[in-house]
Amino acid sequence: KEPVKHLAVGVKSVIKLPPHVIEDRFNLTGPTDGAAYAIVGDATQSVAGGGFMYTNLDSISIGVVLRLDDLDAKGLTASGVHDHFLAHPAITPFLKDGELLEYGCHLTIEDGPAMVTHDLTRPGLVIIGDAAGFTLNTGMTIRGMDLAAGSALAAVTAINKALDAGDVSQAAMDVYVAEFNETFVGKDMKTYAKAPAFLENEEMYKDVGLLLADVFHGIYDHDLTPRRHLLTVARGALKNSTLTMRRLARLGWQAVRAL
Numbered sequence: 001k002e003p004v005k006h007l008a009v010g011v012k013s014v015i016k017l018p019p020h021v022i023e024d025r026f027n028l029t030g031p032t033d034g035a036a037y038a039i040v041g042d043a044t045q046s047v048a049g050g051g052f053m054y055t056n057l058d059s060i061s062i063g064v065v066l067r068l069d070d071l072d073a074k075g076l077t078a079s080g081v082h083d084h085f086l087a088h089p090a091i092t093p094f095l096k097d098g099e100l101l102e103y104g105c106h107l108t109i110e111d112g113p114a115m116v117t118h119d120l121t122r123p124g125l126v127i128i129g130d131a132a133g134f135t136l137n138t139g140m141t142i143r144g145m146d147l148a149a150g151s152a153l154a155a156v157t158a159i160n161k162a163l164d165a166g167d168v169s170q171a172a173m174d175v176y177v178a179e180f181n182e183t184f185v186g187k188d189m190k191t192y193a194k195a196p197a198f199l200e201n202e203e204m205y206k207d208v209g210l211l212l213a214d215v216f217h218g219i220y221d222h223d224l225t226p227r228r229h230l231l232t233v234a235r236g237a238l239k240n241s242t243l244t245m246r247r248l249a250r251l252g253w254q255a256v257r258a259l
Helices: 019-025 068-073 078-086 145-165 175-181 184-191 207-220 230-239 245-258
Strands: 007-016 036-039 049-055 059-067 099-109
Touching (some): 007 068, 059 068, 145 175, 175 184
Antiparallel strands (some): 036 049
């Protein structure tokens, strides 16, 4: 049984809009263009996870992915966080006058690198895709389809060898693990093995964002007062933040090691 912190719930809505409206709102040049947004912070009401929004030909897919343990700890519901996100004033203009086509939830993997290290094979059985844990969230990109396809190719190779040899023993099925470890699938899971632990830092979903917002506000808010050097602006924002320089340095070091 996987720990709850290895799991997340995704909630997604698909909103129908005319193609020309989507192109106008997302500044697209035609039907072959697309746009995708990854959002953190208020999108999840500080629950570990993030929001997403991307265009389809005649609809917009939008929703949130929330780590189960943190969602429960904060006493919130996945549907409530989803609705909060869609009602945000930065989001509603994209969805105005749209028609809800689909609404659904999906349990997904938050710590794929930990899951794919065990229990993927049995005699006559291999597990692939997100059922095996082949998802990867680095905080900058969220991947799943390419890893699922790569694991399937490794499974095909292993299964073909097993069938040709007439051997579906545990050892024969373990060839699958060796196969995907030799591809980008296994190598990328290893490269980003520390990313899930880094993303467990609660400050990443509230305090870091607020600090950065204060810094950028100090840079770009031209209120006719004398300008300050960037370092002075940053020091002032840090002074008003709950974060300390030591904690920021620790987070930065974790990020370098994880990402």
